[in-house]
Amino acid sequence: MATLVLLRHGESEWNAKGLFTGWVDVGLSPTGETEARRGGRLLLDTGLRPDVVHTSLLTRAIQTANLALEAAGLLWLPVRRSWRLNERHYGALQGKNKAQTREEFGDEQFMLWRRSYDVPPPPIADDDEYSQAADPRYALLPPELRPRTECLKDVVQRMLPYWYDSIVPDLSAGRTVLVVAHGNSLRALVKHLDGISDEAIAKLNIPTGIPLRYELDENFTPLVKGGEYLDPEAAEAAIQAVANQGR
Numbered sequence: 584m585a586t587l588v589l590l591r592h593g594e595s596e597w598n599a600k601g602l603f604t605g606w607v608d609v610g611l612s613p614t615g616e617t618e619a620r621r622g623g624r625l626l627l628d629t630g631l632r633p634d635v636v637h638t639s640l641l642t643r644a645i646q647t648a649n650l651a652l653e654a655a656g657l658l659w660l661p662v663r664r665s666w667r668l669n670e671r672h673y674g675a676l677q678g679k680n681k682a683q684t685r686e687e688f689g690d691e692q693f694m695l696w697r698r699s700y701d702v703p704p705p706p707i708a709d710d711d712e713y714s715q716a717a718d719p720r721y722a723l724l725p726p727e728l729r730p731r732t733e734c735l736k737d738v739v740q741r742m743l744p745y746w747y748d749s750i751v752p753d754l755s756a757g758r759t760v761l762v763v764a765h766g767n768s769l770r771a772l773v774k775h776l777d778g779i780s781d782e783a784i785a786k787l788n789i790p791t792g793i794p795l796r797y798e799l800d801e802n803f804t805p806l807v808k809g810g811e812y813l814d815p816e817a818a819e820a821a822i823q824a825v826a827n828q829g830r
């Protein structure tokens with residue numbers, strides 16, 4: 584049996600403003616910092632002690648991991664980072680207001696872009712102010728791997744190699760693993776773990792800053808489908824808030 588803990592970063596500055604974020608590297612809002620510390624305290628109070636941490640390359644996930652680990656007295660833990668855990672690249676929607684986008688394009692198109700499994704938003708232009716074409720953290724990535732937009736299916740495809748090559752070996756070695764990532768990269772991982780269909784995943788939302796614990800069997804299948812949030816009541820309210828964004 585292995586223990587996996589998933590943590591979505593705390594509220595970001597752009598979550599607070601209602602903007603599509605994707606790969607744009609915004610920091611945590613003051614609320615997000617508080618959420619991250621609460622996430623760390625929940626780990627401590629539950630007696631859950633990760634042995635290793637994996638984060639994306641984005642500041643909001645890195646800050647969340649640092650604040651949570653500090654609150655749990657675990658800043659010394661080894662941490663590995665990968666672009667494969669990044670948020671879904673939101674293409675030309677990056678930097679756009681969610682409510683305005685919904686008004687301009689209608690509910691159906693808005694939900695297709697936001698939650699359909701295989702419809703990506705239009706690609707972002709390299710000279711767009713919110714493009715990552717010149718971002719040095721991706722400079723060594725082969726050009727064909729650097730997205731200009733992604734749907735959730737694309738995220739599953741680029742996230743799974745990291746799951747199999749980096750996270751599963753840690754779990755196999757008996758380590759409790761903490762993954763600090765993003766709404767849509769974690770939806771991709773949960774879809775894989777729980778075997779959620781392409782249709783049903785549209786309804787799944789992940790709240791910010793609340794650890795989600797999975798106990799996995801020897802095939803890395805969850806013993807409890809959906810895992811268990813360390814604060815289920817807070818998670819329920821926050822999940823609704825994510826679902827209602829743009830309304």
Ligand SMILES: O=C(O)[C@@H](CO)OP(=O)(O)O
Nearest residue numbers: 602603604605670697766
């Ligand atoms: O803007 C984003 O990058 C994501 C996560 O904050 O938003 P959504 O929940 O709409 O996919």
